[in-house]
Amino acid sequence: MAITIDRIDTWIVDVPTIRPHVLSMTSINKQVMMFVFVTCSDGIVGVGEGTTIGGLSYGDESPEGMKLAIDLYCTPLLLGQNATIPAAAMALLRSQVVGNHFVKNALECALLDAAAQRSGVAMSELLGGRLRDKLPVLWALASGDTNRDIDEATQMIECGRHNVFKLKIGKRPLKEDVAHVAAIKRALGDRASIRVDVNQAWNQHTATRGAKMLADAGVDLIEQPVHRADRVGLEQLTRNSPVPIMADETLNGPGDALDIARHRGAHAFSIKPAQSGGLFAAGQIAAIATAGNIGIYGGTMLEGGIGTTASAQLFSTFEKLDWGTELFAPLLQTEDILATPLTYSDFSLHVPTGTGLGVQLDMDKVKNFRRDGPTRSVH
Numbered sequence: 001m002a003i004t005i006d007r008i009d010t011w012i013v014d015v016p017t018i019r020p021h022v023l024s025m026t027s028i029n030k031q032v033m034m035f036v037f038v039t040c041s042d043g044i045v046g047v048g049e050g051t052t053i054g055g056l057s058y059g060d061e062s063p064e065g066m067k068l069a070i071d072l073y074c075t076p077l078l079l080g081q082n083a084t085i086p087a088a089a090m091a092l093l094r095s096q097v098v099g100n101h102f103v104k105n106a107l108e109c110a111l112l113d114a115a116a117q118r119s120g121v122a123m124s125e126l127l128g129g130r131l132r133d134k135l136p137v138l139w140a141l142a143s144g145d146t147n148r149d150i151d152e153a154t155q156m157i158e159c160g161r162h163n164v165f166k167l168k169i170g171k172r173p174l175k176e177d178v179a180h181v182a183a184i185k186r187a188l189g190d191r192a193s194i195r196v197d198v199n200q201a202w203n204q205h206t207a208t209r210g211a212k213m214l215a216d217a218g219v220d221l222i223e224q225p226v227h228r229a230d231r232v233g234l235e236q237l238t239r240n241s242p243v244p245i246m247a248d249e250t251l252n253g254p255g256d257a258l259d260i261a262r263h264r265g266a267h268a269f270s271i272k273p274a275q276s277g278g279l280f281a282a283g284q285i286a287a288i289a290t291a292g293n294i295g296i297y298g299g300t301m302l303e304g305g306i307g308t309t310a311s312a313q314l315f316s317t318f319e320k321l322d323w324g325t326e327l328f329a330p331l332l333q334t335e336d337i338l339a340t341p342l343t344y345s346d347f348s349l350h351v352p353t354g355t356g357l358g359v360q361l362d363m364d365k366v367k368n369f370r371r372d373g374p375t376r377s378v379h
């Protein structure tokens with residue numbers, strides 16, 4: 001008898017951050033995670049996560065909206081489907097649900113987690129096979145305060161956790177932002193690589209000036225300087241900037257990747273499974289980047305332990321990982337909601353080796369942080 005998808009539960013969980021995280025478009029003090037649990041008829045439960053930044057201020061989907069989309073539209077489609085063929089379940093979902101990339105990614109992760117547990121392998125093996133056990137991981141300096149950022153970075157370097165830093169800029173006038181970046185680079189010197197993420201805040205003129213000023217300040221990479229819709233602007237910058245340009249918010253799936261690659265519209269791609277519409281879609285972006293000779297970077301939506309591990313499982317299969325990863329976000333939360341926290345050392349994240357995702361949620365902690373709602377048990 002076929003093993004079927006028997007039940008799907010969604011929870012919203014709020015965990016505070018260790019400090020404010022300030023981006024050009026919003027500041028956050030907590031991270032909101034939507035967890036989806038897919039229970040199969042053989043008793044195996046797969047889990048996935050849908051997380052974004054600042055409700056709807058970063059992208060088109062919010063955790064609350066993801067929950068609603070799954071409860072109302074995806075669950076009725078998936079119940080009773082064969083749980084052993086995640087690709088078929090996802091094809092059905094894609095045929096009936098437009099967009100909703102974060103939702104698709106969370107469900108695909110849960111289906112793959114369950115399938116990999118059932119097969120007794122790590123999720124990376126269903127995604128093509130693991131090529132590395134450790135992923136280089138940077139830290140984002142985004143407290144909004146230059147001295148606090150310098151202290152934070154110094155501590156990270158000294159304890160061997162991170163020596164690459166991404167500075168979130170774009171909120172302040174250009175000159176102030178560049179002074180902030182230059183002060184941090186001066187303080188850290190050759191001990192660290194400094195990159196910036198503008199989160200779409202600049203127009204073309206500011207971006208052109210900013211790229212030159214940031215080059216003089218010693219910055220190694222500029223992420224998404226202009227609005228996500230301004231592909232032509234990104235392409236022009238890529239042609240002229242003295243610092244490599246990375247695409248992030250403009251990259252919402254393999255179609256975007258192909259379009260950008262065709263026009264040589266970026267030097268690097270920040271690959272995010274949620275933004276891409278799933279783990280396999282993110283893998284397809286990596287293939288397009290490789291074919292187009294575009295640098296690869298493992299991005300994050302500041303997911304907690306589940307989403308971060310899913311991304312790590314995928315990124316571990318990448319042949320090229322030119323710019324490393326930013327899978328640091330569980331460390332930004334005050335409480336780790338995994339039964340065994342992920343290991344960060346040697347400036348790297350260790351990819352879990354157990355079956356499925358290879359990590360388990362600490363359900364007591366998760367229940368503690370869970371928003372009020374139906375208290376049906378998932379285990």
Ligand code: MUC
Nearest residue numbers: 140197248300301302326
């Ligand atoms: C983004 O804009 O890349 C990743 C790191 C961080 O601080 O924010 C996220 C999203």
Ligand code: MG
Nearest residue numbers: 197223224248
């Ligand atoms: Mg970014």
